[in-house]
Amino acid sequence: MEQKISSIQFTVLVFMNTLGTAIIFIPTIATRYGRENGWITVIFATLLGMVFILWLTTLIGQEDDTNFFKIMDNRVGKLISYCLILLMVSFIFFTTFANIWSIAQFVSLQILMGTPPQVLALISTFTGLIAVRYGLEVIVRSAEIFFPFTMLSLTLLALLVWPEAQLIRVQPVMQLNQAATFVGVLPVIALTYMELIVMLVVLPHVNDLRQAKKAFLIGGGLAGFCIIIVTFAAIAVLGVDGTVRHAYSIYVLGQNIQIAEFFERIEVLVAFIWFITIFFKVSTCFYFLSIALQHMLKVKNYHSLTVPLGMILLATAMTNLPNIFYDFEMMNSTYLILSYITGLTVATVLSLAMLIRKYKEKVK
Template sequence: MLEKGKIGSRQLTILVILYTVGDSILVIPSIVASEAKQNGWVSGILSVAIAPLLVVFLYDALRKCYPDLTLVEYSQKILGKWLGIAISLLFISYFFISTATYLREIGDFMTSQIMPDTPIQVIMFLFMSIVLMSARLGLEPLARSAEILFPFVVILLSSLIILLLPEIKFQNLQPVWEGGLKPVIRGSIPFIVFPFIESVAVLMILPFMSQKDRIRKSLFVGQLLAGSVLIIITMLAILVLGVDLTAKEIYPSYKLAQKINIANFLTRLEAILAIIWFITIFFRFSLFFYVTVLGLAQTLKLQDYRPLVFPFGMILLVFTLIMAPNTVYYSSFILDIWPFYAMTFGFLLPLLLLTIAKVHKK
């Protein structure tokens, strides 16, 4: 086995919370509000009521067919060697492109909101360096660091929510149910896809769980808590900023944090939100990069994935810089194309693998 580390059920739950919140905490309110308007929070509740159950039961049923193998390994068991390798490479390409989108988001956010005079290449290189170090250390240190940083995320997030309470305007939720159910359903689609369906990467790390009987509970609790956080942030964005500004802003959550004003003394505490986002997207980015190199090493039958870390990191850095010529093009790709791409790899292909595996076992 290429990865010798083990993670516990608590560590898995925390990892799931952090990578599910991931980049979504910054962008989900805008995407959902543009579709569901002031009922975006209803889209969130609908999504969290459906997606964790759907995703967790699918992934848990699939991993139970081959509990000691990763997604890449049992794809070849289920589909045969050559077709299995082809599907494995498709999954790896999905993980790779996903990782590139996270790196691009980091660069775009930093250069547009925090460090506009710093070249995007420098920011990407620095963040990539940290992720390369994390990948070389392996899964267990990543899970332990998540366990250490999680309390800080909880404290910062709780502080942010409490400090925003005086800024709430309940009239921003009116009129309720304007436009009926259709906009709410449209708004729930990105809420399902971006945080939850992209969790397919977890199928690459479940064999390394030390308590396999608790996997389903850890996944479900993690996704449910992460979804609740995203619902709260979406509702706060609408309540404080209003639906028009929430839908117009690329990073409404960051704008939200700028609204904090306590007696004209505590103001512009957007650093709180930025720190939360840096932590959560780091774990999402690191996990996806880790499963990319691990999956490729398993497909190529290598004894160790670590020799792939640095060259793949450099390839990823170059690919990220050329994948989209500008932010507008990138945003269009993410909103119009990515949901279908993610749904294919995060739901349809795993469902197909599960169906074929069940037929084989009969």
């Protein structure tokens, strides 16, 4: 059955996917590079990310097919398409199990202390598995339901920490560490916008493709704006040292909320934002992997691949990433390289194929 979604639903899904891991890790990573200019690093990253999204939107033309991998086959030939799919699968597989493990570690360290992260990873994988088996339409409809709640939590977080903010902590603006401010854009984009290649598999399912391209930009831009605000708030409230020292600085930001000695320790708002956004990120990546494997293994029904894939994801998450320090090292090295290689190779090869086809049509 062909699955169709609206452009608004697509915007929401892009928003959730961009915010996923980024909302919790980006303030720390951006501040590590840009220091008091960390929020400016995120602004530059968002602008460059929008350019990347614009590039991604040009990759899908007016094809009738809703399967992105079949579109790739038609455009670049089976062999190159197969290599590109393999590259994308390796990257998205990494993203999925890293996300599953990071939420499990976060909950195990901060909320349900003492609960083994393996159990939490099992629960996260299982919820993702259920979502994927229900299909894309159900995933985007649930995203639509949770979107207002996510926005409300984000707005409350940004507003309630405001009394604790000291603007002196974000000064001087762009007077020091200019080079580091720009270099920090690299890991920030790798963790946010490069991962959006996963949306290429959803893009052809949108009813109106022209609206979908706008929706892609709006979703990415809105998420970027939220990350800028959160990073600014983290630096203004915790200071550069406080933001860098904590692996989950936004969670510590939530712990700072004190309103009239009545509303206190509502950091669980942050946890809600992360639970919800990461669930959609894991589900979308899981869906991508299922569809990619379905295409590669020439299977009729992708449901047959979901359970084994979930088991492999769980086992990989449990064994491959030992601790949060290793995660940060990965984000600044292997993951960063893999994300750029995948994102840029896929976009470049598909764009070149499109240009060559247009040139050939002109010559004819």
